[in-house]
Amino acid sequence: MLDALIWYIAIQTLGILAFPATFLIFKRLPDRGFTLIKPAALIFFSYVLWMLGLSHIAPNSQITLITVLVVAVPPSIFLLRKNLTDIKDFIRQNWCVLASAEILFLGFFLIWLAIISEVPAINHTEKPMDFAFMNAVLQSRYFPPEDPWLSGNAISYYYFGHFIMAFVTQLSGVSSNIGYNLSVALVPALVAVGTFGLIYNLVRLSGGTLKSGIIFGSISPVLIFLAGNLAGAMEFIHVQDWGSDGFWEWIGIKGLDGSNTGSGLFPDNQWWWFRASRVIDTLSDGQSLDYTITEFPIFSFILGDLHPHMISLPFVVLGLGLILNLYLSNEKLGLAWFRHNTIEAAGLAIFIGSLAFINIWDLPVIAGLLCGAALIKTYGDYGGNLTEALVNTATAVGPILILGVMLFLPF
Structure with a gap:
């Protein structure tokens, strides 16, 4: 239980550090990205660690992780102080939404801990393979990690999901076997709070009340991943x-x-x-x-194989939130939008680009949705002129997708 508490505190710490930045990036969403800060923080800090290890600037160690987080504190405080009035007003007006999201996250985390505790062994189905990848990351001083199946060669697989879970395992200081099971419990909790936020935002943007947003948002995890196939x-x-x-x-x-x-x-x-x-x-x-x-989601969560298609679920929800945030922009999409929203564009690039590294099959889906949403928006922005819509969609979305690929080219 102590390991689970430490893990929970580590996740919350990452979210707190990322909140001031996500508050600005998700400026058009009613929840200001609060329900997406945890997966966003996991990707960002894991990416920093990966690049440090890949370039041999710093070794893969708990000291390096803590140093990265300490370095992130000043800019986080700066953004917090710069937007303190807006953040205070947001929390005061939306405290019940924030509390509901955190209760949902903790509730699903504890529920899945209880389920996993019934059969915590990592010795059946394909768990040993996922466990081997996590351990390969944990035991690597620098990156890429060595392939556990082909000695002397780097892992030739999209392993960033395992990397993220190894990152939290190392940060929290728990053993790898405990970290594996805590990771299995973390994923459904992240999916639950992410889908809650996504539906809450859609309800509020459609003119629904705060109460109706919370109600329908709370139902969404049941429909999205607790419901099976009959x-x-x-x-x-x-x-x-x-x-x-x-x-x-x-x-x-x-x-x-x-x-x-x-x-x-x-x-x-x-x-x-x-x-x-x-x-x-x-x-x-x-x-x-x-x-x-x-x-389907609940089957994967019960089975507990920490496969990329399972780990990627909360990050797919993050991608959907980013696309919705882009679609709500008051500015016309194009090069001007790209220049005026550099931080948001960079966030889109790193978060969407990371999907190829977590589960490559999700990248074309999210990239297609991004292009589709941008095209629909630009079609309206430019008075139904399809040519202008296509050109400006390409000039806005193209650099984001190219940058997303470039950021993860070492993979």
Whole structure:
């Protein structure tokens, strides 16, 4: 429990340091990016450490991490003092939103700690691979870390998500096995608070009240990642012995056939829940012909494999928040916008660029959404002139995407 408390304090410290900067970057969002400060801070400080280690300027150590945070204190205080009146007014007017967000974050963090505590072992499914990557980062004096599978070679994989979790592990001083499980609990907590903020902002921007924003924002984590694909409902129906053999053949989930395999509410097989991630399949005489993996958030969180597609979820939400913030700009997009909003553009570049390093498959999705949102905005800004909209979208978004790639070229 002490390790979890230290980890929680470390995450909050990073968020506090980043808040004055995110308050300015997310200036158009009703929550001023408060619900996104934790993933934003994780990316920024991890990137600084990665570049220091990659350039051999400073070794990968707890002392280096603490030094980086200490160096970040003066500019954070400067921004805080410079915008103190606005920040005070914001906190006074939105304290219930901020409190709701923190309660949600802590609540989901504790819930997943309780779930993980039932089976904390890191010795099944693909956990050992993710654990090996985390340890490779922790044991590296400089970067890139050595590939645990191919001695003498650097990791040839998008490992920044593992790097981020190793960063917090080293900062908090917990052992790597504890850090792994705390990381698994951290991700759903970050997703919960991030989706809360995203929906809250959309409700408020649509004219909803603060109360309605909090209510719908609080419901969003349930709909976004607690809801599954109804395979659980099928399991319940099956264990009650409802439905004919023909019905279950039509459902076509391997292992769910006409015979009951349990009693009460749950099946006897302890891996029954795993079937929910394999619902798309073609069966022939009970054998799979296309064993398609269809994971969804709550399945990944329960399974606890610290894969890139799981770690990336809160950072995808961060990307959506950045895109929404850009879309709300009162200025016309183009080179002038880029010059007047340099810090925001740099933030977009580093945060969106990092997605390729965390889970490369998310980059085209977020980049496409960014281009689409910018094009819709410029189309309206320039009176429906598609040519002008395309040109100004390219001049505003193009440098952001190019810079995002350049920042992570060493990867």
